[in-house]
Amino acid sequence: MESTGDSLKIAMVQSLLHWENPSANRQMFSNKFEQIAEDVDIIVLPEMFSTGFTMSPDNIEKEEGEITLRWMQEMATLKNSAIVGxxxxxxxxxxxxxxFFVKPEGDYLTYDKRHTFTLAGENEKYSAGTERLVVEYKGFLICPLICYDLRFPVWSRNTENFDILLYTANWPAKRISAWDGLLKARAIENMVYCIGVNRIGTDAVGHHYPGHSSVYNPLGELKSFTEKEEIIIVKVDKSEVGQIRNNLRFLDDRDQFTLLN
Structure with a gap:
């Protein structure tokens, strides 16, 4: 069933990742995409899906970023779906x-992770972004963020009346209860669908990832949840967002502020 303009079908790809091996990951995800038999609007991949959460970016050839972007464009066109990761x-x-939020026609928008993960030294290896991204796609406003951003409610605050908060992540098992709780909280406080896509498996430095990719509606009700390696397809309805916001006008009372960098 295709989307009608009031709904989006989103494929969450919860997967293992090959450590610092972009070509292997591209091939793996190409194979996974072949398993998506129905039409979907957005395919979401984990954080750093071509390498795993590496703190050795110099191990990755500079050209690999552009190669993976071109691959995302090819896949978006092939699947007639936006690809995000x-x-x-x-x-x-x-x-x-x-x-990258890559649209089916090949156009794309970018967001650089604002909150680099200091506990792992990400701030020492990667430059932090300064601008938030809100994408208009098929009648929905979508704010895509990355992993550690989830812990910072001000950065995630719904000041643009977006419909979906979308987090792509490598969130480890030892703190997975925080992931579960914060996704639900972000949905409730912003009155949005909150979608989180996490990886599974153990990486080369010993961190284990249990998945818990999930979708919460604007009331914080869990709509979908997965712990195993799989592709799960969910449908989100804009009418549900509108109805909840009309009945419970909590966003009208939100604090007004200007975010200073």
């Missing part, structure tokens, strides 16, 4: 944890 990207001598 972050990768290691080098530009002007600096590395970024850069998310």
């Amino acid at each position: 972050s990768i290691v990207f080098k530009e002007n001598g600096s590395h970024y944890n850069r998310l």
Whole structure:
């Protein structure tokens, strides 16, 4: 069933990742995309889906960022779906944890992770972004963010009346209860669908990832949840967002502020 303009079908790809091996990951995800038999509007991949959460970006050839972007464009056209995920990207001598929102026609928008993960030293290896991204796509306003951004409610605050908060992540098992709780909180406080796509498996430095990719509606009700390696397809309805916001006008009372960098 195709989307009608009031709904989006989103494929969440919860997957293992090959460590610092972009070509292997591209091939793996190409194979996974072949398993998506129905029409979907957006395919979401984990954070740093072409390498895993590496703190050695110099191990990745500079050209790999552009190669993976071209692959995303090819896949978006092939599947007639937007492709979303972050990768290691080098530009002007600096590395970024850069998310690409690639549309089916090949156009794309980017977001550089604002909150680099200091506990792992990401702030020492990657330059932080300064601008938030809100994408208009098929009648929905979508704010895509990356992993550690989830812990910062001010950065995630719904000041543009977007419909979906979308987090792509490598969130480890030892703090997975925080992931679960914060996704639900972001949905409730912003009156949005909150979607989080996490990886699974154990990486080369010993961090284990349990998945827990999930979707919460604007009331914080869990609509979908997964712990195993799989592609799960969910449908989100803009009418549900509108109805909840009309009945419960909590956003009218939100604090007004200007975010200073």
